[in-house]
Amino acid sequence: MYLQLQNLLPLYFEESKKQTSEIWGKDLQFAKGEMIKIVAPSGSGKTSLTHFIYGTRADYSGAISYNNSNIKQFSFENFANWRKDHISIVFQDLRLFPEQTVFENIDIKRQLNPFHRSEKIKEMAERLGIGKKLSSKAKTCSYGEQQRVAIIRALVQPFDFLILDEPFSHLDTVNRQIAMELMMEEANARAATIILADLQRVDFFAYTKILYL
Amino acid sequence: MVSFKPIKPLLQTGTKASSRWLSYIGLGAGVLLLLVSVQMFINLDHLLNKVNTRKDGFDFISISKKINDENQTIKSIFTKNEIDELQSKPFVDGVAPLIANEFRVHISAQGIFGTDLFLETLENEFIDTVPGSFQWTQGQLIVPLIISSDFLEAYNVFAPGNNLPQMSAETVTRLPITIECSGQGKQISFQGRIVAFSDRINSVLVPKSFLDWANQNLGEVAEHGATRLFIKTRDANNPDFLSYLDQKHYLVNKDKTRLGRTKQTLQAVFSGLGVFGLLVVVMALMLFSFYLQLLIARSRDSLQLLLLLGYSPKWLSQNVSRQFIPVYIFIVLAALVLTQLLQWAFHHTVMYDRPELSSAINWVVVVIATGLIILSIITNYRLVRKLLYKLY
Numbered sequence: 001m002y003l004q005l006q007n008l009l010p011l012y013f014e015e016s017k018k019q020t021s022e023i024w025g026k027d028l029q030f031a032k033g034e035m036i037k038i039v040a041p042s043g044s045g046k047t048s049l050t051h052f053i054y055g056t057r058a059d060y061s062g063a064i065s066y067n068n069s070n071i072k073q074f075s076f077e078n079f080a081n082w083r084k085d086h087i088s089i090v091f092q093d094l095r096l097f098p099e100q101t102v103f104e105n106i107d108i109k110r111q112l113n114p115f116h117r118s119e120k121i122k123e124m125a126e127r128l129g130i131g132k133k134l135s136s137k138a139k140t141c142s143y144g145e146q147q148r149v150a151i152i153r154a155l156v157q158p159f160d161f162l163i164l165d166e167p168f169s170h171l172d173t174v175n176r177q178i179a180m181e182l183m184m185e186e187a188n189a190r191a192a193t194i195i196l197a198d199l200q201r202v203d204f205f206a207y208t209k210i211l212y213l
Numbered sequence: 214m215v216s217f218k219p220i221k222p223l224l225q226t227g228t229k230a231s232s233r234w235l236s237y238i239g240l241g242a243g244v245l246l247l248l249v250s251v252q253m254f255i256n257l258d259h260l261l262n263k264v265n266t267r268k269d270g271f272d273f274i275s276i277s278k279k280i281n282d283e284n285q286t287i288k289s290i291f292t293k294n295e296i297d298e299l300q301s302k303p304f305v306d307g308v309a310p311l312i313a314n315e316f317r318v319h320i321s322a323q324g325i326f327g328t329d330l331f332l333e334t335l336e337n338e339f340i341d342t343v344p345g346s347f348q349w350t351q352g353q354l355i356v357p358l359i360i361s362s363d364f365l366e367a368y369n370v371f372a373p374g375n376n377l378p379q380m381s382a383e384t385v386t387r388l389p390i391t392i393e394c395s396g397q398g399k400q401i402s403f404q405g406r407i408v409a410f411s412d413r414i415n416s417v418l419v420p421k422s423f424l425d426w427a428n429q430n431l432g433e434v435a436e437h438g439a440t441r442l443f444i445k446t447r448d449a450n451n452p453d454f455l456s457y458l459d460q461k462h463y464l465v466n467k468d469k470t471r472l473g474r475t476k477q478t479l480q481a482v483f484s485g486l487g488v489f490g491l492l493v494v495v496m497a498l499m500l501f502s503f504y505l506q507l508l509i510a511r512s513r514d515s516l517q518l519l520l521l522l523g524y525s526p527k528w529l530s531q532n533v534s535r536q537f538i539p540v541y542i543f544i545v546l547a548a549l550v551l552t553q554l555l556q557w558a559f560h561h562t563v564m565y566d567r568p569e570l571s572s573a574i575n576w577v578v579v580v581i582a583t584g585l586i587i588l589s590i591i592t593n594y595r596l597v598r599k600l601l602y603k604l605y
Contacts, residue, residue, distance in 0.1 A: 076525075076527075077526070081523075083521070084525075085523075111215055
C-alpha cells in the first residue's frame with residue numbers, strides 16, 4: 001500500500017513554486033505506516049493538496065497514484081470504494097450535516113464499512129469531551145466541538161491513509177493532545193499512514209518525515 | 214448492509230405537498246384513461262368479432278357495381294382485371310363471379326304458378342349448402358336448383374292472399390318444376406328439382422356445367438361477364454377491406470359490414486382516448502421528473518457530502534429513486550383496480566353479462582400496467598443517476 005505523488009503542481013501555481021517546495025514538482029512515495037508532517041503556511045496550497053489526494057479536485061498537473069493506479073483514471077464507483085475502505089479525511093471546513101445529530105453524523109460514515117461497533121462512537125466522543133453532545137444537532141455545536149465530531153467520523157472506518165487538514169485549529173492544547181493520541185492509536189490499529197498538514201509544527205505528533213510545502 | 218434510513222432525512226422534499234399530489238393525480242388519471250381505452254378497444258373487438266361467428270370462419274359477401282344516373286348506360290360488369298385485383302388483396306381469400314343466364318327462362322310448377330326468372334351459378338365452394346345431387350351432365354333432363362330460403366318465405370307470405378297453398382321446405386323439394394329455356398330460336402324444357410336452400414345467396418342457383426352449356430347453346434349476349442361477385446374473407450368488418458370497397462364504389466351487402474363500420478368509428482374514438490391518456494401519462498411523468506430534479510437540487514449539499522464520504526453514486530441513485538417505487542406501484546395498481554371495476558360495471562349493467570365479454574380485465578391491460586410501472590422506475594433511476602453524477 002503506497003501513495004505516490006509525481007511532479008505535482010496546481011494548475012494555478014507558477015512553475016517557480018517547484019523550486020521552493022518539498023512537495024510541488026517532486027516525486028514522493030508514502031508507504032503504509034509512515035507518519036508524514038506537512039508544514040504549510042497560508043497560501044502554499046495545503047488544502048489544495050489534501051483535496052487532490054482525496055480526489056475531490058483534479059486541477060493539477062503531474063500524477064497521484066495509489067498502488068500504481070492513477071487516481072485520475074478512477075471511476076465514480078472506484079472513488080466511492082476507495083473512500084469507504086482505504087482513505088479517510090478530516091477537512092479543514094469539517095463538512096458535517098448541520099441538521100443531523102453528532103451521533104448521526106458519525107454513524108452515517110461508520111455504517112458504510114464499520115471498523116468499530118457503534119458503541120465505540122460514544123467511547124471516542126467521551127474521550128474527546130463531546131460525550132454529552134451526541135444527541136445535539138451538529139449546527140448547535142461550537143466549531144471546536146464540530147472539529148472533534150469530524151475527527152471521530154474519520155476514525156470509524158478502515159483506512160490505509162488518514163489525511164488531516166488543520167485538524168486542531170479550534171482546539172486548546174489539552175484537547176489537541178488527546179485528539180492526536182486517539183488518532184495515533186487508531187492509525188496504529190490499522191498500520192496506517194497519517195498525513196497531517198498544518199500551518200506550523202504540531203509538537204505531539206511523532207512524525208517520521210517532515211516536508212515543507 | 215448499508216442502510217438508507219439515516220440518508221432519508223437528508224433528502225429535502227421542501228416542495229409544496231399540493232404540487233406533488235397534483236402530479237400523482239395527473240399520473241393516476243392518465244394511466245386510468247389509457248387502461249380503460251385499451252380495455253374498451255379489446256371489448257369492442259370481442260363483441261364485434263363474436264357477433265359474426267361463422268361456421269367455417271369466413272364471411273361471404275356479394276358486391277356489385279353502383280348503378281347511378283351517370284353510368285346506367287354502361288354495363289356494370291366486372292372486368293377480369295378488377296377480379297384479379299380483388300383476388301390479390303390480402304383481406305380477400307377468394308373471389309367468384311355470379312354468372313347469370315344469357316337466355317330467357319320461364320319456370321312453372323304444376324300450374325300453381327309460372328314466371329320468368331333468372332338463373333345464376335357460382336363455384337360450389339362459395340355456396341353454404343351443396344348436396345351431392347347438385348350436379349348436371351349434358352343430356353340430363355333434371356336440373357337441380359338451390360334457391361334462397363328468403364324466396365320460400367316470401368312465397369308463403371303472399372300465397373294465402375292469392376289462393377295458393379303454403380308450402381314447407383320438404384314439400385317444395387318434392388315439387389316438380391318445369392324450366393323452359395329459349396334462345397337462338399330454340400326452346401328446350403328441363404325438369405327442375407329444388408335440392409337445397411341457401412341462407413347466403415339471394416338467387417336461383419344451377420350447377421355451373423348446366424349454365425355453361427345453356428349459355429353457349431342458347432345465349433344471345435355477345436359480352437360475357439359477371440355483374441355480381443362473391444367474396445370470401447376472414448373478416449367482412451376489416452377496415453382496410455371496407456375502405457377499399459368504398460374507394461372502388463362497389464356496392465356491398467350492408468348488413469354484413471354495418472357492424473364493421475360502427476367498430477371502425479368506436480375504435481377510432483377509443484384510439485383517440487388512448488393516445489390522449491398516453492399524453493397525460495407522459496406529462497405526469499415529466500412533472501414527476503421536475504419534482505425529482507427539484508428534490509435533488511434542494512438536497513444538493515447533503516448528497517454531495519454523502520458522495521464525498523464514500524457513498525456509491527450507483528447505490529444512492531438506486532435508493533433515492535426506490536423511494537418513489539411504492540407511489541408508482543400504488544398509482545398504477547389503483548388505476549388497474551378502477552379499470553377492473555369499470556369493466557365489471559360495463560359488463561354487468563350496460564352489456565347485461567353478454568358471454569362474448571368478460572367481467573375481468575384483459576391480460577393485455579395488466580401487461581400495459583406492468584409495463585408502465587417498469588418504465589417509470591427505469592426512467593426515474595436513470596434521471597437520478599444522471600443528476601447525481603453531475604454532483605461529483
